[in-house]
Amino acid sequence: MFSQIGVWGMTVLLLAGCSWTQEQPSPSATPSQHSSLGADSEIGTHSAALGAVPAPTPPTRVQIPSLEVDVTVRPVGVEADGFMEIPPDVAVGGWYKYGSDPASDTGTTVIAAHVDSPKYGIGPFAALKDASVGAVVSVTSAEGVVHEYVIESVERIEKARLPLDEVFDREGAPRLALITCGGQFDYGTGHYEDNIVVIAIPTTP
Amino acid sequence: MRYKILTGLAAGFVATAGLAAPAQAISPSTADLYLLHAVPDLTVDVWVNGEVLIEDFAPETLTDPLDLAAGDYEVVITAPDDPISSPAIGPVTLTLAANTSYTAVAHLAADGTPTATMFTNDLATTAAGTGRLTVRHTAAAPAVDVLANGEAAFTNLENPNEVKADLPAGTISAAVAATGTTEPVIGPADVNVQEGVNTIVYAWGSLEDGNLALAVQTIDGLHAAPGGVNSGTAGLVADPDPALIGIGIAGLMALLAVGTMVTLRVRAKNEG
Structure with a gap:
């Protein structure tokens, strides 16, 4: 069975028998973090000249040795229906390019892959449901830097209850979210009913 | 440049933490005010x-x-070191509403x-995958059209007005032309419309003096998942x-029941 670790911050997921229930997520609006300035403090200023925007550092590879998972990763955005874009090839992970990356100071790096497809069969991320808490995940960035994480939780969550603002968080502590599908398959919609969500935290600050 | 804050301001100036703070939620009692200097050649x-907030504030800052x-x-x-009784601009009264973000721009009419x-x-x-582009005319110039990738995206924008739109995130080639024309008086320049960010572009300077330019301000944290x-x-x-498992179990139990009954009957026969 899936381990149940409270990683969703304010959101608590409860495993009750075979059904998943969830408290309402807390309001997503977080108060601004203000720091008081003393009388001697300065007002920060910067040039308003039009300049290049700093580029993110895309992850290019995810490895989970204990599950023999080793997939390439490419940047993805959103589909026309507003859902996260997923590479058609089940052996390729999609990194949500509008969110955080492994080099970000804050937020969750989200990488998702199809668990299966009629064309490609079963993908490597099918193994995510068997991931163990404590297992090591390595994410290689486009710069060749290897970021190491340790799995904190493995959860199966009904899609309608997936706390999207928590999963796609950009302001909280750095984390990695690996997502695929699981649970039952709805042949009417052509989609699985649940998401498998693996949360891992950096081993080095 | 030197900046200082005097203690006399009752409000108490507080800087926000910057990138980490979601921009939407300011506070139920306070406003965010940015100051942009867009008057050419005038520190x-x-x-x-009544108190000096910023000294030696430079253009394009x-x-x-x-x-x-x-x-x-x-x-x-x-002007630097001039008394408040000799204003270059103002006095103007800024009325700030709570939980609202403002940019006060010193510029040319x-x-x-x-x-x-x-x-x-x-x-x-902003919807996932999109960002907001705001264009503000703060230049000494007549009405302009804003060109995106060579085509008029906004027309007849006058000083000191603004136009805005939510666009798919990405880089556009932006230029400013006199209304009804496509010959740029500013640009073209690459403007990155970042996802979940309000990218505010200012046309500033003076057409007559030949120093029209674009300035940019970004406010992030508007993203949605x-x-x-x-x-x-x-599958x-x-x-x-x-449900299928349930049917399967029920079926199995039915079979078992039938089997049991058959067994009982056979036994009954044998014993009878």
């Missing part, structure tokens, strides 16, 4: 409520947001005289449907 001092209690603020802009305009920044959430993650389309690794 100034900025006075608020933007402050971090000042977190101010809602209310009225009197702003005067002077269409006729070239220095003035100040306060704009309200739209911090509404995607609608979900559909990451499997074949090859699906869990069995409990």
